[in-house]
Amino acid sequence: MNTANHRLLRDINLSLVLQMIQEQAPISQRDLVQHTGLSPSTVFTLINQLHASDLIRECGYATSSGGRRPKLLEMNPEGGYFISVDLGGTKISVGVLDLVMHVRQQWVYSTPPEGGESVFQKLMEVISDTRQYCEDQAWKILGMGICTSGIVDCLNGVVIEADNLGWHDFPLAERLKAALGFVPVIEHDTNAAAYAEFVYGASRGQSNVVYVSIGTGIGAGLILNGRLFTGSNDMAGEIGHVTVEHGGPMCRCGKRGCLEAIASGPALARTYVQRSRATPGADGVDGKTVIALAEQKDAVSCEIVTDAGKKIGHTVGNLTNVLNLDTIVIGGGVMAAGDVMFSAIKEEILSVLLPRMRDKPHIVKASLGPSAGLVGVGALSLARMFNAVSLSDVGGWS
Ligand SMILES: [Zn+2]
Structure with a gap:
């Protein structure tokens, strides 16, 4: 040899x-x-x-x-560090994670509302500040990962559609390579959170998992046979655009009656405003308000949240029948706020599962909270390091 x-x-x-x-x-x-x-x-x-x-x-x-x-x-937690960025429509979270994926430092910035190029410029500024911080701490950087909302072609690093960032066919990998000299891990934010829950959180040790995120949108990340499943062109998991009501409300994707148009945070708020037109100040509500009202046993909110939960549960239950999943993790900003929706989801999943599958799946809440995306891309950066075969340049690039 x-x-x-x-x-x-x-x-x-x-x-x-x-x-x-x-x-x-x-x-x-x-x-x-x-x-x-x-x-x-x-x-x-x-x-x-x-x-x-x-x-x-x-x-x-x-x-x-x-x-x-x-x-x-x-x-050794301090043997190296990873920079993780979670790009969202309203905020950009940045974290420095150690080798065991503890978030050692985190900052949150507002996403430039004008979107487009200014979001990329802000991203560059944030990365530069974080690298400087790590240098000041004498922290050796081993990798970097970015997760983003929208529809993402992770293989080619292109953000196909991210309305809230003002990015359409945005060549993120190419731009990062030109600016940084390398391409960080790029992943869809829901997939990153699903991976984090799988490696460090609620679905640790399981093999076939769906992570469902309920927030401004509804998305899912799939772990199949112990690996993140992203589909033939990286678009797997678009559970929010499953049609659940023919001729239902218009969805941002252009179809009618999508799950997201009925059960996401904005959809809950819209339905609440429609049904309680007489309530003073109702126009100021958002999804979390409706969830909170449901927790306080407000009848209208309870009905809206339970209906939404049932629709989500119906869709997730059918997906579980198709894929014979062992674990269902429910997370996201709207979900974090209460139990009424979780109970409705769980009940409906159990009612649509095939009899032989009913005892099998664990239906659990996500455990990593809002930093799941940061932990997920950190873990994917670590996995890339393992897969890179050569660790000879483990000295980092900072
Ligand atoms: Zn849709």
């Missing part, structure tokens, strides 16, 4: 050992040998390399049935 092949093999093995430590920590060298199938001397050499790069650390001793107790290893 020539030198290049030796190096490649070493890097693949290094990546394998590091990933195993990330997934199974705390773990002993003996268990790493067992799980990876590599020889003890190879694992020993790789562990020394990872120690030298500060990526792992010792964390106590395993119990022993006799002889010396083996040392346990885990990721």
Whole structure:
């Protein structure tokens, strides 16, 4: 085997050992040998390399049935950092995450309301400030990821349609490459949140998951056979545009009767205003207000929120029948506000599931809150690092 092949093999093995430590920590060298199938001397050499790069650390001793107790290893949180950006229609969140995906620092900026080029300029400014902050802290940056709202072709890094950012066929990857010299991970915000919940949150350890986000829009992220499923052109998960009412209200996608046009935050508010025209000040309500009123047992709001929950549950239940999912995670800004909607969703899912599937799925609320998108793209950046094969440039690019 020539030198290049030796190096490649070493890097693949290094990546394998590091990933195993990330997934199974705390773990002993003996268990790493067992799980990876590599020889003890190879694992020993790789562990020394990872120690030298500060990526792992010792964390106590395993119990022993006799002889010396083996040392346990885990990721070193401070061994490297990731910059994550969550681009939304009203705000841009930026976080610096450590190697175990804890958000160590976070800032929130307003999205320029004029949209278009000014959003990109703001993004550049925010990235530059964050890099400077990391440099001041002497934090080694290992990767960067950006998640965005709208319809995104992640493979080519093009934001096809993001009305609230004023981006249409916006070549985000190309622009970032020209400005930064590399392309960060680019992902749809719902997929990023789904991945975060899968790796660190409510659906950890499961294999077939749908994460449903209910907010200004309704979207879903799918994990199938343990991997993020994005479809043939990265548009999987558009559950908000499933038709649930023929001839129903007009949706922003141009169709009528989409789930989003009936059960999203703005749709709840619109229905509430229509039904309670006599209520003074009703015009100022948003989705969260209607959810809060439902929690306080306001009859009109309860009915609206329950109806919306049933429509969501019906759609998600049918999807679960199609894909035989094991976990359904319900999240998003509107969902976070209350239990009335969650109960309605859960009840309806159970009513449409095939009898043999009814006992199987866990139906749970999302657990990572509004930083799920940041954690998700951080985790995807880390996964890219594992998949990059070569860790030889783990010194970072900051
Ligand atoms: Zn639609």
